[in-house]
Amino acid sequence: xxKMPPAIVFLLFSVALLAAIPPSTAEIKSLVISDDAxxxxxxxxxxxxxxxxxxxxxxxxxxxxxxSDPNPDPSRLGFFLLSEESLLQVLLEMQxxxxxxxxxxxxxxxxFTFRDLSPPPNSRFNHSYPVTSPNEYSLFFANCVPETKVSxxxxxxxxxxxxxxxxxxxxxxxTQLPSLYSFFFLCYVAFLGYWSYTCWTNKRVxxxxxxxxxxxxxxxxxxxxCAVRGGSSLINPGKSPPSK
Numbered sequence: 001x002x003k004m005p006p007a008i009v010f011l012l013f014s015v016a017l018l019a020a021i022p023p024s025t026a027e028i029k030s031l032v033i034s035d036d037a038x039x040x041x042x043x044x045x046x047x048x049x050x051x052x053x054x055x056x057x058x059x060x061x062x063x064x065x066x067x068s069d070p071n072p073d074p075s076r077l078g079f080f081l082l083s084e085e086s087l088l089q090v091l092l093e094m095q096x097x098x099x100x101x102x103x104x105x106x107x108x109x110x111x112f113t114f115r116d117l118s119p120p121p122n123s124r125f126n127h128s129y130p131v132t133s134p135n136e137y138s139l140f141f142a143n144c145v146p147e148t149k150v151s152x153x154x155x156x157x158x159x160x161x162x163x164x165x166x167x168x169x170x171x172x173x174x175t176q177l178p179s180l181y182s183f184f185f186l187c188y189v190a191f192l193g194y195w196s197y198t199c200w201t202n203k204r205v206x207x208x209x210x211x212x213x214x215x216x217x218x219x220x221x222x223x224x225x226c227a228v229r230g231g232s233s234l235i236n237p238g239k240s241p242p243s244k
Contacts, residue, residue, distance in 0.1 A: 028157045035064070035149040040102065043139040046158040052131035053167075054081065054139065055157040056111060061123040063114065067147035076144040078103055078113030081137040101144035109137070128157075188221035 029044060046054075056079055065072050082090065086107035093107075094100050102108060109131075117123045131137065139158070143150055159167040195214050199206045 028155075030153070030155045032153050034151050036151070037143070037147075037149045039143050041141040041143075043141065043154070043156055044158065045136060045138045047136045048131040048134055048158075049160045050132065050134050051161040052134065053128055053157075053159055053161065054111070054131060054137075055126075055128040055155075056139070057124075057126040057155040058117070059122075059124040059153045061114065061117055061125075061152040062120075062150070063145075064149045064151075065145070065147060066149070072145040072148050074114035074117070076101060076103065076113070077142065077148075077150065078115075079111040079139065079141050081109035081111065081131070082107075082140055083109075083133075083135045083137050085135070102140075102142045103144060108140075182224075185221055185224040188217055188224060192217040192221060 033041070046052075048054075063072055063074075063077065080103065089107045090102060090105050093105055094102070103110065103113065111129055112125060112127060114123075117125050139156060141150075141154075162168050192214060195210075195217060199210050199214065
């Protein structure tokens with residue numbers, strides 16, 4: 001019996017191992033914010049279609065005031081979406097009025113404020129919002145109350161819905177990438193198989209350069225299948241950087 005070339009054995013083993021790994025979920029992020037005094041916090045950017053949705057869940061919310069007012073206005077803290085086209089308009093509004101709160105702007109898509117939270121001590125909120133105007137949006141949190149620090153656990157989920165109702169976590173314009181990566185992965189596997197067979201049948205004249213070429217094909221094929229399995233980005237738990 002002819003022995004299978006080691007490169008093909010390793011490739012088959014790698015593909016089987018990667019196939020057993022479940023696909024990662026893109027654009028689902030969780031993070032914890034602790035004593036953050038920043039007036040605005042950018043969470044993420046995503047390209048929505050006309051079937052886009054954004055889900056924001058906050059829990060363990062607390063606002064600590066370091067001023068003489070112990071009860072800050074909860075309507076001055078909240079989440080919103082901002083498109084690239086509206087960014088310049090909002091910046092212009094902020095330049096014209098130093099005390100301007102971005103939550104009062106007509107150029108942002110308001111989601112919710114801390115006024116919508118459940119009563120303490122279990123202050124939380126969870127809601128999904130449809131994005132009716134296709135565009136690329138950035139998700140922000142705004143704190144328009146000076147001398148306050150915010151702590152909360154945040155989970156965000158951004159996706160577009162397919163015609164069958166399933167969630168597509170890849171942004172608009174990137175939905176065809178998995179199929180494209182899969183096609184080129186199969187091409188590289190075919191090239192690798194052909195090259196390995198050629199080297200095996202002509203092993204008397206095979207040199208290191210030929211093995212190096214096989215290794216390059218293997219690395220490229222693994223890189224493509226990792227891109228397919230990975231979607232776009234992994235679930236991103238973590239903590240926000242400390243505010244200055």
